[in-house]
Amino acid sequence: MVSPRPSSQTDAAGQKASAPKPAGPGRPKDLSKRNAILEAAKRLFLIEGYDGVSMDQIAAEAGVSKLTVYSHFGDKETLFAAAVRAHCEQHLPALLFAPEPGTPLRERLLAIAQAFFEMASAPEAIRIHRLLCTPQLAQSPLARLFWDVGPQRLHEEFAGLLRSRAEAGELDLADADTAARQFFAVLKGEPYALLMLGYPLPGKAETRAHLEASVDMFLRAYARRGG
Incomplete structure (x- = not known):
């Protein structure tokens, strides 16, 4: 990812340039958070089953926000599939x-x-x-x-x-x-x-x-x- 220009620079009119906007949807995901979510999902799904686990519980177990969970996996079914795949590949x-x-x-x-x-x-x-x-x-x-x-x-x-x-x-x-x-x-x-x-x-x-x-x-x- 290209680094944004420093926000401390001024433009030609002498005005302070505006701070760069946050990266859009194409910004690379934080792999450590993704792995934490997967590990939490594997533990909880195996213990509680699919219906017994909420995205809030997974977020709390992983130490991230629920928004971060949805950002990485989209929905609960996708996360379940990823957790099953990761569990099988681990063993x-x-x-x-x-x-x-x-x-x-x-x-x-x-x-x-x-x-x-x-x-x-x-x-x-x-x-x-x-x-x-x-x-x-x-x-x-x-x-x-x-x-x-x-x-x-x-x-x-x-x-x-x-x-x-x-x-x-x-x-x-x-x-x-x-x-x-x-x-x-x-x-x-x-x-x-x-x-x-x-x-x-x-x-x-x-x-x-x-x-x-x-x-x-x-x-x-x-x-x-x-x-």
Whole structure:
């Protein structure tokens, strides 16, 4: 942004020049405030759900004005979508889905499986999922918004990884999208269904065994055999 001229200068008529006007809508946003708003939104949405959180609460939690929140995100739905996307990217960063052919395929799939299950099985995530499945929200634009910026984004990145590994000769699959859906469905399986019904989270050893068995089953179905 070009700096405004100093207001202390005088014009040709000897009159003091007027102070510069504030920058218009094109002025860059304060990234630190944006990040503070996102972090506050993630915390509050995960704890209180969508309807239980107001923009006033988010502003107070972030230490900014409500006007600043609206300036960065426009409305509550846009902020919710950004918070969901940021939450997913925090737990499942794009780097996890980089081709990196030097990393053994099973090791990469286990890393994704572990990160995904930890995120999906967190108490706050279960709470959000339950809320989105209620009659009030199940058919709402908010549910579709959540799907598009969360699960769908994850699906697309993982399907891209599968395609790259298939091109490298490690996988034999005709439809990466179908394989990606199957992978995450198997990962969630019975443990996730029980969590949704209020059962306790399995222990670390049991969870690890479930994830390893799921990855191994996936590889038995799609890993390219020699010959």
